[in-house]
Amino acid sequence: MATVRALNLTDFSGGLNLRRSEFTLEPTESADMLNVEVVEGGIRTRGGWERWNTTTIAAGVWNPRVAYLHEDSSGADTAIVLNGTDSTLYWSISGTFAALTHTAGTAFTCATADFASWGDSVYIVRGAAAPAVWDGSAANATLLLSTPASQAFSDDYTAPVTGGFVQAELVAAHGGRTWVASTTENGVAYPHRVRWSHPAVPDAWASYDYIDILEGGGPITAIVPMSDHLLIFKASSVWALFGYDGPSQQLVNVSRTKGTRSTQTVARSERACYFMSMPDGVFRIENGTSAQEVSFALRTMLESDDFVSSLASEQWLGWVNNRLWWSVPYDNTAAATGAAVSFVYDPSVGRYGSWTKFRGADGATLGPFAQGGYAQGSTRSLGFARLSANVVLLDEKDTAVDDISGSLVAFETRYTTGWINAGTLDLKKRWKRPTFVAIDAGTNYRFQVSVRADYSSGRIARKFGVDVSTASAGVRYGDGTRYGDGSVYSVGYDEDMQLKRGSSLGTMKSTQLQIDGEPGIAWGLGAIVLKYRSRRMT
Numbered sequence: 001m002a003t004v005r006a007l008n009l010t011d012f013s014g015g016l017n018l019r020r021s022e023f024t025l026e027p028t029e030s031a032d033m034l035n036v037e038v039v040e041g042g043i044r045t046r047g048g049w050e051r052w053n054t055t056t057i058a059a060g061v062w063n064p065r066v067a068y069l070h071e072d073s074s075g076a077d078t079a080i081v082l083n084g085t086d087s088t089l090y091w092s093i094s095g096t097f098a099a100l101t102h103t104a105g106t107a108f109t110c111a112t113a114d115f116a117s118w119g120d121s122v123y124i125v126r127g128a129a130a131p132a133v134w135d136g137s138a139a140n141a142t143l144l145l146s147t148p149a150s151q152a153f154s155d156d157y158t159a160p161v162t163g164g165f166v167q168a169e170l171v172a173a174h175g176g177r178t179w180v181a182s183t184t185e186n187g188v189a190y191p192h193r194v195r196w197s198h199p200a201v202p203d204a205w206a207s208y209d210y211i212d213i214l215e216g217g218g219p220i221t222a223i224v225p226m227s228d229h230l231l232i233f234k235a236s237s238v239w240a241l242f243g244y245d246g247p248s249q250q251l252v253n254v255s256r257t258k259g260t261r262s263t264q265t266v267a268r269s270e271r272a273c274y275f276m277s278m279p280d281g282v283f284r285i286e287n288g289t290s291a292q293e294v295s296f297a298l299r300t301m302l303e304s305d306d307f308v309s310s311l312a313s314e315q316w317l318g319w320v321n322n323r324l325w326w327s328v329p330y331d332n333t334a335a336a337t338g339a340a341v342s343f344v345y346d347p348s349v350g351r352y353g354s355w356t357k358f359r360g361a362d363g364a365t366l367g368p369f370a371q372g373g374y375a376q377g378s379t380r381s382l383g384f385a386r387l388s389a390n391v392v393l394l395d396e397k398d399t400a401v402d403d404i405s406g407s408l409v410a411f412e413t414r415y416t417t418g419w420i421n422a423g424t425l426d427l428k429k430r431w432k433r434p435t436f437v438a439i440d441a442g443t444n445y446r447f448q449v450s451v452r453a454d455y456s457s458g459r460i461a462r463k464f465g466v467d468v469s470t471a472s473a474g475v476r477y478g479d480g481t482r483y484g485d486g487s488v489y490s491v492g493y494d495e496d497m498q499l500k501r502g503s504s505l506g507t508m509k510s511t512q513l514q515i516d517g518e519p520g521i522a523w524g525l526g527a528i529v530l531k532y533r534s535r536r537m538t
Helices: 296-305
Strands: 004-008 030-036 036-039 042-045 048-051 063-073 077-083 090-092 114-118 121-126 127-133 140-143 167-174 177-185 188-198 201-212 222-226 231-233 237-244 252-254 265-267 270-279 283-287 290-292 316-320 325-326 341-348 354-358 366-370 381-385 392-396 402-403 407-408 415-416 427-429 435-439 445-453 462-468 497-501 507-508 511-517 524-532
Touching: 030 114, 030 354, 036 265, 036 341, 042 435, 063 114, 063 381, 077 366, 121 167, 167 222, 177 222, 222 265, 222 270, 270 316, 270 402, 290 415, 316 381, 325 366, 392 402, 402 507, 445 507, 462 497, 511 524
Parallel strands: 048 402, 063 366, 114 167, 265 316, 316 366
Antiparallel strands: 004 524, 030 415, 036 042, 042 524, 048 392, 063 077, 077 090, 114 121, 121 127, 127 140, 167 177, 177 188, 188 201, 222 231, 231 237, 237 252, 265 270, 270 283, 283 290, 316 325, 325 341, 341 354, 366 381, 381 392, 402 407, 415 511, 427 507, 427 524, 435 497, 435 524, 445 462, 445 511
């Protein structure tokens, strides 16, 4: 009789990989993941999302485009979001949003907006419209005189003339100055220009403190402060500007082929800047050097018919809770009409980082995102819902439910292995009952296992359920007896775990397991042990 052999799936760090065919996935990679994430030594349900706003943000059609978080000196968090439909900025400290107005009480509208914090103030640029300064806590903003349209430049550093601000598409605070890009001066547009203010004086500008970056074509689309340099993006190139004034500055080309189209598709962490370059994918820049792709595992997604390239502007990147969130117009179940799913990248998992896929309850998707920190202050983590005028706090709940519109709704969870053939493609095996090392999620749960056979992705050969009950301590077998001292499978976990046996899989050359949790119930796995006997080769 053939010997029973075991295959131990204990490493899930490869995460979601859509580029490889299911036939060629590495053992650590998944063919499909939904609302589960890779943790140390396993997978488990993502955290739930909880609505922050107490009432709906805006009436009418909701189409949030950019968002920002500001923390003032008292520690109060202020969120601000631009609704593209009514061109209105909405703001909130407590979760109740109101429309921002001018000091005079008239509507403060804009087709585009970018923000930079300076002390308790937030500077707002609006393209060719008049810029403004806002204290982040009042219902109105003060319009600023446009420099130089309404006043002369201030070239005397010893006696700077304040109260003006350059009209621009983009703004950032960096190195003790404010910086603007893609400016409008005296009614003339300078789409390639970057300007910087006087040192420590954010609203005074010298006429000669600018640089025009004509190489790389196209207008400047985003500027991002990073330690000792400013990253400057165009649609198909990236530049790093080192130094803070003309004589000390050095402009370095980072990429001549990759870039980004808007601030919607740029996000930064403490160490790196991430950006989406159409049609190539998401890239990372560290230390102002070359751009490296991080989305190679998802590359075929961008090339598939399920990605609606005509909706490329309906994408958002956000760095939230130490992970990169990328919302895209992609749906493999129905035609996407906008951002339909968020791919989430954790650079701390595995050798190259790990992707997974999130979709909110009732198909809700998020974008834009807003997180403080990195010279922005607040550490609150927000995602703005695409389908309803609401904003949610991410990873707030331990249960598999989302509160996006004021009520709790369960979301689906799924993990799918690649095809498992034990190293022999054409040899039949008798697959016995697998063992699942199940994470104790604090409540009883059940997951459904669907078994596919011999590379037939469209047919389920059999199904069975696995029940997991709350354990008191350590790793336990299905009958409740302890497995050893509990140390083998408990390292790195706060939860206990249990060994649960499933049903036999059947006789087949190769198998693939799809594991679905119950909607609304959190679950997790630390390992899967597959056992088989090889049949004679004929």
